[in-house]
Amino acid sequence: xxxxxxxPSSLSAFVGDRVTITCRASQGISNHLAWxxxxxxxxxxxxxxxxxxxxxxxxxxxxxxxxxxxxxxxxSSLQPEDFASYYCxxxxxxxxxxxxxxxxxxx
Amino acid sequence: EVQLVESxxxxxxxGGSLRLSCAASGFTFSNYAxxxxxxxxGKGLEWVSxxxxxxxxxxxxxxxxxxxSISRDNSNNMLFLQMNSLRAEDTAVYYCANGETEGGMxxxxxxxxxxxxxxxx
Numbered sequence: 001x002x003x004x005x006x007x008p009s010s011l012s013a014f015v016g017d018r019v020t021i022t023c024r025a026s027q028g029i030s031n032h033l034a035w036x037x038x039x040x041x042x043x044x045x046x047x048x049x050x051x052x053x054x055x056x057x058x059x060x061x062x063x064x065x066x067x068x069x070x071x072x073x074x075x076s077s078l079q080p081e082d083f084a085s086y087y088c089x090x091x092x093x094x095x096x097x098x099x100x101x102x103x104x105x106x107x
Numbered sequence: 108e109v110q111l112v113e114s115x116x117x118x119x120x121x122g123g124s125l126r127l128s129c130a131a132s133g134f135t136f137s138n139y140a141x142x143x144x145x146x147x148x149g150k151g152l153e154w155v156s157x158x159x160x161x162x163x164x165x166x167x168x169x170x171x172x173x174x175x176s177i178s179r180d181n182s183n184n185m186l187f188l189q190m191n192s193l194r195a196e197d198t199a200v201y202y203c204a205n206g207e208t209e210g211g212m213x214x215x216x217x218x219x220x221x222x223x224x225x226x227x228x
Contacts, residue, residue: 034214036152043202043218044144044152050209055216087152091212094166096142098152 002026002090006099012107017078021102023071023088032092035064035073038101039084047086048073080106109133109217111203116222123193123226129186129203129219137161137181139206140213143188145199146221155201156188157213171197193226200224 003026013019023033031051036044046055048064051071061076075082083106088099115127129141143155156177157166165177176189186203200223206216 032209032212036215038152043220044215045218046206046214046216049206049214049216089152089154089215091209091214094157094212095168096154096157096212096215098154101151 001095002029002093002097004088004090004097004099006086006088006102008102009100010103010105012105013078014107015078015080018074018076019078019104021073021075021086021088021104023066023073023099025069025071025090025092028068029090029092031067032090033064033066033071034089034091035062036087036089037082037084038087044087075104078104109205111205111217111219113201113203113219113222116201116224118225118227119193120228121194121226124189124191125193125224127188127190127201127203127222127224131184131186131203131205134205136179136184140208141177141179141186142204142213142215143177143186143201144204144215144218145197145201147196147199150199153199158186190224193224195226198224198226 033051035048038044052064110132112130142157158177174192178187200221202221204215204218206214
């Protein structure tokens with residue numbers, strides 16, 4: 001199975017900050033990577049697919065990059081509604097696997 | 108608008124069975140693969156199973172292979188997950204999800220609200 005490792009596991013930031021979350025795959029996955037946001041008690045929400053393509057309706061403050069094994073999710077100008085957990089997921093090969101998650105908290 | 112609504116969760120004893128359902132609307136159901144993804148309390152997301160649009164291809168996580176069975180009714184826009192021989196570690200919120208496919212792999216763009224399965228005596 002392809003292992004997905006996110007860092008950091010948790011992150012504290014101020015409103016207005018810009019933050020970056022990293023996701024590393026244990027083997028090359030081309031650009032077959034998605035990012036999700038999840039708030040407590042809610043279903044995950046798709047943010048990005050194909051490593052850098054924004055899902056419809058997702059604001060441009062979210063951006064993704066990377067290819068192969070190393071990927072990043074950047075969130076600019078943090079607002080209170082952005083404080084949540086974020087997950088990466090590879091869809092290069094079965095089984096699809098998720099990173100362990102990054103919890104973004106208000107400082 | 109894509110809508111996915113799960114049902115069928117509840118409390119079941121270890122070794123028991125449960126059948127989850129997901130009612131889909133807002134898209135041509137038979138054209139799209141569908142998945143089940145679960146999340147144990149306080150834990151991360153875990154893919155469980157995927158079925159192709161026509162139902163002819165199915166995929167399972169090793170942790171559920173031989174115990175769970177995914178199926179679909181394209182006439183009624185329904186997705187199912189039959190869960191047998193349930194274990195405590197199957198306790199989780201179960202989400203159905205769908206989206207486009209690329210290279211045979213489903214991109215999970217849309218998610219239901221989830222249904223909670225608790226396996227306990």
